[in-house]
Amino acid sequence: MIVTLVVVAAVAGLILVGAVAWREHRHFVVAEDNRRRDDELLRRQQGELSENETRLRLSLDTISQGVVIADPAGNVLYRNPFALPYAEARHGEALVEAAVAELMTEAAQGRVVEREVELFGPPRQTLFVSALPLRLDGRDYGSVALIDDITEPQRLDTMRRDFVANISHELRTPMGALSLLAETLAGETDPEVASRLAARVQAEAIRLSDIMDDLLELSRIESNEASERAPVAIQHVISDALSRAKPTAEEKEVPIETALPALDLVVRADRRQLTSAVFNLLDNAVKYSEADRPVRVTTRLEGDWVEVEVRDQGYGIPPRHQERIFERFYQVDRSRERTGGGVGLGLAIVRHVANNHGGEVRVESTEGEGSSFTLAVPMADLLQPNGAQP
Numbered sequence: 001m002i003v004t005l006v007v008v009a010a011v012a013g014l015i016l017v018g019a020v021a022w023r024e025h026r027h028f029v030v031a032e033d034n035r036r037r038d039d040e041l042l043r044r045q046q047g048e049l050s051e052n053e054t055r056l057r058l059s060l061d062t063i064s065q066g067v068v069i070a071d072p073a074g075n076v077l078y079r080n081p082f083a084l085p086y087a088e089a090r091h092g093e094a095l096v097e098a099a100v101a102e103l104m105t106e107a108a109q110g111r112v113v114e115r116e117v118e119l120f121g122p123p124r125q126t127l128f129v130s131a132l133p134l135r136l137d138g139r140d141y142g143s144v145a146l147i148d149d150i151t152e153p154q155r156l157d158t159m160r161r162d163f164v165a166n167i168s169h170e171l172r173t174p175m176g177a178l179s180l181l182a183e184t185l186a187g188e189t190d191p192e193v194a195s196r197l198a199a200r201v202q203a204e205a206i207r208l209s210d211i212m213d214d215l216l217e218l219s220r221i222e223s224n225e226a227s228e229r230a231p232v233a234i235q236h237v238i239s240d241a242l243s244r245a246k247p248t249a250e251e252k253e254v255p256i257e258t259a260l261p262a263l264d265l266v267v268r269a270d271r272r273q274l275t276s277a278v279f280n281l282l283d284n285a286v287k288y289s290e291a292d293r294p295v296r297v298t299t300r301l302e303g304d305w306v307e308v309e310v311r312d313q314g315y316g317i318p319p320r321h322q323e324r325i326f327e328r329f330y331q332v333d334r335s336r337e338r339t340g341g342g343v344g345l346g347l348a349i350v351r352h353v354a355n356n357h358g359g360e361v362r363v364e365s366t367e368g369e370g371s372s373f374t375l376a377v378p379m380a381d382l383l384q385p386n387g388a389q390p
């Protein structure tokens with residue numbers, strides 16, 4: 001009996017001890033589980049945070065705007081690659097870094113500030129620097145500076161304004177002449193004088209319409225609007241351009257000679273655009289030559305390029321003007337051009353056409369001896385023995 005009691009007590013004790021130990025163990029396991037879960041959560045949160053930080057950082061690193069971030073004391077904490085060159089300041093770039101530092105100091109006082117900085121280069125650049133305070137719930141986190149390169153938008157804006165000014169100027173001259181001629185014509189009783197005045201009215205009206213045509217052509221070519229690409233035999237382009245240039249050439253008594261290769265050279269092109277380019281080169285060659293000075297058009301294959309060269313024995317172009325003549329409205333000698341009737345859009349058209357076709361236009365010229373303009377466009381991958389698609 002006593003033995004039984006002792007055994008029962010011992011077993012009960014064992015069970016109790018076991019239960020207590022089990023409970024302890026459970027507690028430990030649960031606590032351990034919780035801790036692990038907390039750690040996991042923290043790790044995951046930290047992981048997400050650093051992933052987001054990486055994302056943020058990568059975004060800032062790739063944007064084409066300079067970003068500089070400073071703490072409240074003004075110490076730079078981060079600078080993205082776009083803003084880096086200004087920190088390694090040399091020459092003009094030091095100006096940008098000075099502007100950034102100055103604006104950030106002002107921004108640290110809670111103001112949004114901005115300034116334009118001109119770098120005289122080369123290359124010439126205009127930068128727009130702005131700085132903003134970084135504040136949240138009344139706490140100061142420092143400031144951020146943003147650097148934008150506004151050189152290109154500014155250039156386009158200036159070009160647009162110049163363009164409008166130039167058009168107005170070019171249109172005003174024939175418009176003024178027309179109005180004056182019409183006024184005189186209205187009071188003219190002598191039929192001979194009246195007929196002379198009427199001829200001048202007509203000439204000015206033609207001039208106006210030529211300007212409008214050039215403007216429309218340039219704008220169409222610039223926007224590459226409705227541009228079609230098809231295999232075109234260069235020979236057809238030359239003959240189209242020749243028939244357009246002939247009336248002026250005949251009037252001025254400037255002969256045009258052509259030298260075509262034995263094979264038809266075929267380019268993939270917008271025929272209308274290409275014809276317009278060759279016509280403008282021919283028209284200039286005639287316009288800027290004296291009578292009996294022949295103009296020669298040569299077509300040849302140079303490597304993979306089809307080249308059309310228009311060579312004249314005219315006035316020539318001084319070297320300092322040769323780079324600029326392809327700009328819109330640029331004229332070497334406005335008084336001479338006025339008599340010839342140009343407005344300075346022809347070569348801008350030629351250059352656009354060349355660019356649109358992945359080609360180029362080159363000039364060689366000697367004052368008093370003549371000029372040679374070469375339009376080069378890539379050859380199409382088919383070379384036909386005869387008469388490609390007209």
Ligand code: ADP
Nearest residue numbers: 284285288316325331332342343344345346347
């Ligand atoms: P424009 O309508 O005045 O002819 P372009 O753009 O065709 O305008 O040409 C720009 C300027 O380049 C002309 O005003 C002229 O001074 C010069 N130029 C162009 N082609 C020739 C040429 N073949 N010979 C001499 N000068 C030329």
